[in-house]
Amino acid sequence: NAGVTQTPKFRVLKTGQSMTLLCAQDMNHEYMYWYRQDPGMGLRLIHYSVGEGTTAKGEVPDGYNVSRLKKQNFLLGLESAAPSQTSVYFCASSESGTQETQYFGPGTRLLVL
Amino acid sequence: GQSLEQPSEVTAVEGAIVQINCTYQTSGFYGLSWYQQHDGGAPTFLSYNALDGLEETGRFSSFLSRSDSYGYLLLQELQMKDSASYFCAVRSEENYGQNFVFGPGTRLSVLP
Numbered sequence: 001n002a003g004v005t006q007t008p009k010f011r012v013l014k015t016g017q018s019m020t021l022l023c024a025q026d027m028n029h030e031y032m033y034w035y036r037q038d039p040g041m042g043l044r045l046i047h048y049s050v051g052e053g054t055t056a057k058g059e060v061p062d063g064y065n066v067s068r069l070k071k072q073n074f075l076l077g078l079e080s081a082a083p084s085q086t087s088v089y090f091c092a093s094s095e096s097g098t099q100e101t102q103y104f105g106p107g108t109r110l111l112v113l
Numbered sequence: 114g115q116s117l118e119q120p121s122e123v124t125a126v127e128g129a130i131v132q133i134n135c136t137y138q139t140s141g142f143y144g145l146s147w148y149q150q151h152d153g154g155a156p157t158f159l160s161y162n163a164l165d166g167l168e169e170t171g172r173f174s175s176f177l178s179r180s181d182s183y184g185y186l187l188l189q190e191l192q193m194k195d196s197a198s199y200f201c202a203v204r205s206e207e208n209y210g211q212n213f214v215f216g217p218g219t220r221l222s223v224l225p
Contacts, residue, residue: 033213042117042200042215043156050211059212090155100146100163100204102213104155 004105013081021076023091032074036087081112115139117216133186141206145184
């Protein structure tokens with residue numbers, strides 16, 4: 001039981017490049033979330049999904065897109081990376097929307113030059 | 114809007130008790146959660162309060178006062194491994210109750 005895994009662990013991009021971050025969970029959770037964490041700050045919600053085939057915007061969605069084609073996977077895309085998107089990205093999942101316990105992946109460190 | 118406030122840093126010695134406060138402003142409050150995050154690691158869930166009062170889980174306790182929009186995390190018998198950042202978080206009614214807002218975090222340093 002791996003829990004929540006994220007790929008890649010670290011990535012360097014040039015401004016304007018695109019990339020996709022992959023999140024996978026093996027707990028059969030319905031709800032999945034993408035957060036970003038900037039140095040010395042809390043997590044901010046980017047997008048979330050309440051089930052396979054559904055996605056919705058969070059607090060800071062601009063510049064990101066997401067897809068949830070399979071229940072166990074939640075993808076975060078950056079179409080044209082900007083230096084302001086340099087951050088640590090965390091994926092999380094929870095059993096239901098009313099479940100307060102979120103299980104987090106190990107994070108992806110992204111540096112945009 | 115929504116906002117949470119926490120002290121930025123707290124320092125205590127091994128074996129002591131420390132309290133980390135959190136005040137919040139949010140719409141449609143559901144409950145207050147606490148997460149621990151070690152440097153370079155992922156946040157891990159510690160506790161949750163939906164109702165007023167104290168919840169105890171081993172060495173950690175969490176308290177909520179809904180009328181005061183205030184809560185705290187109490188860590189007892191501090192150990193060196195408790196050195197980490199602690200975040201309070203609320204779930205508000207925005208985004209169909211899926212708007213999780215995290216505080217800026219409190220960095221706890223436990224000294225020998």
